Amino acid sequence: MVAAASKDVSIEEKFAVPPKVLYQALLSADDLTRMALGAATQMDATVGGKFSLFAGGVCGENVVLEEPSKIVQKWRFAEWADDVYSTVEIRFIEEAECVTRIELKQTNIPGEDKFGNPGAYERCLHGWKGNFFDRMEKVLGYPRERG
Structure with missing residues (x-):
């Protein structure tokens, strides 16, 4: 059986807060737990941290962490599968005072999970958005910029 090809997700969003606020939220166990509606979260916010x-x-x-x-x-x-990782790169670009564009790219998302089920791409895409x-x-409470 041939494994399904990997895919990539690219998403852009704008928020009306400074880049540092969004950067810190995505590395804060407390903020990530709140976003996960209480699901357990652990974050070692250092390079090499799990x-x-x-x-x-x-x-x-x-x-890589470049605050x-x-x-x-x-x-x-x-x-x-145990040895399968994708790469997530998130860039925070200040477009104006207190307006940040987030560019997220997740590469090498497998075509299927270790059980042969498809849908990893869709799960990643919907997960990042939702x-x-x-x-x-x-x-x-970080407002999105609509445009």
């Missing part, structure tokens, strides 16, 4: 989100449903390692402009992580769902960006606005 993290676990959604009670272990997502885990990985911080590879307040860039986060790069090795990232995976628990259902992916579990991160929507909740940054609704739970943390």
Whole structure:
């Protein structure tokens, strides 16, 4: 059986807060727990530091941390094969005073999980939009810029 090809997710969002606020929120165990509506979160916000989100449903390692402009992580769902990681790169670009554009790119998302189930791409895409960006606005109170 041939494994399904990997895919990439690219998302851009704008928020009416400074880059440092968004950068810190994505590395704060407290903010990530609030965004996950109480699901257990662990975050070692150092280069090489491990993290676990959604009670272990997502885990990985911080590879590059350049405050307040860039986060790069090795990232995976628990259902992916043990040696399979995608790369998440998040850039925070200040477009105007207190307006930040987030550019997120997740590469090498596997075509299927370790059980042969498809849908990893869709799960990542919907997860970033619903579990991160929507909740940054609704739970943390960081307003999106509409345009």
